[in-house]
Amino acid sequence: MNVKRRFLTAAAAGLCLSAVMPAAHAQAPEANWPSKPIRxxxxxxxxxxxxAIARTLGEKAGRTLGQPFVIENRPGAGGNIGADFVAKQPGDGYxxxxxxxxxxxxxxLYRKLSYDPIKDFAPVGVLAVVPNILVTNSTQPNVKSVADVVAAAKASPGKLTYASAGNGTSIHLAGEVFNSLxxxxxxxxxxxxxxPAVSDLLGGQVNYMxxxxxxxxxHIQSGKLRALAVTTAKRSSSMPDVPTMEEAGIKGYEVSPWFAVFMPASTPPAIVKKLNQVFVAEMKQPDVxxxxKAIGAEVVGSTxxxxxxxxxxxxxxxxxxxxxxxxxxx
Structure with missing residues (x-):
């Protein structure tokens, strides 16, 4: 990283002997980053x-940068509690x-959001995509494809159900895009x-999920659930035999749940760039x-x-x- 130094000198006006002020250099905060643990x-x-992604990359990047990444879970309100906290932190790179x-x-989704997702953050990079997947109870003999789901839904409009892990999640939205297309x-x-959603699917309380x-x-590997299609544009490398929604006949369908890293908006671009470069390099390592792959994540590694x-x-x-x-x- 290039460190810019400014040396300031001054002479005493009107004196026979010139006085030179001590050289001072103002070092940018990113010059010695990181110098302490990163939250x-x-x-x-x-x-x-x-x-899992944060802990994997935090462990690797911490070794590379010489300072540990301290993982702090702040759940609640669909991610809003943690995001609001980060938006209000100083942009010092920590x-x-x-x-x-x-x-x-x-x-x-939320009318009174306490932060602006675009204005209050500096994007570091998109790390990965983790596909959603449409599944059904494997004991249902007449549901072996997406086409079977569509046929059954059209035969009984408004009577079939799909479960999700919660309102407003990418899983919920994947189902709404499916309904629309x-x-x-x-x-x-x-x-x-x-x-609990899987439990009710296995128990027959809901039709799909x-x-x-x-x-x-x-649950798919154990044979309890049947995989019908992944929601991403490409097949999952961890389950390559499962077709995409597009391949299964839902034209134009693509929902790619992504995970990305953000810092407070005032974070120096040099720190953002350096962190991005470290993460991208770590995501090329075989162990990472x-x-x-073990959690079904497909590496992206954007700028x-x-x-x-x-x-x-x-x-x-x-x-x-x-x-x-x-x-x-x-």
């Missing part, structure tokens, strides 16, 4: 894909946040987390790739500029979807 906010509970597609969806009306049943591939895969453009585009897209489907968290 990494995870705005969701421990145990999920987001938390606070960052990993967050999700919620940065693009929470503003239209498939021209069906499957009723959304929100739960407080994936666990959109879930994160991270939490659904063990293996850990990401800060690409992350900013992505957030803008996603904000426009999801505001339109949320408005058209009349979804609100208030």
């Amino acid at each position: 990494w906010i995870v705005p969701f509970p421990p145990g999920g894909a987001m938390d 606070t960052l946040m990993i967050t999700s597609i919620g940065m693009a969806t929470n503003k239209p 498939a021209g069906v009306d499957i009723l959304h049943i929100p739960y407080k987390g994936s666990g 959109f879930d994160s591939i991270t939490s659904a895969r063990p 790739l293996e850990r990401f 800060p500029e690409e992350a900013a453009r992505h957030l803008q585009a996603e904000s426009v897209r999801w505001t339109k979807v949320i408005t058209e489907r009349n979804i609100s968290m208030d």
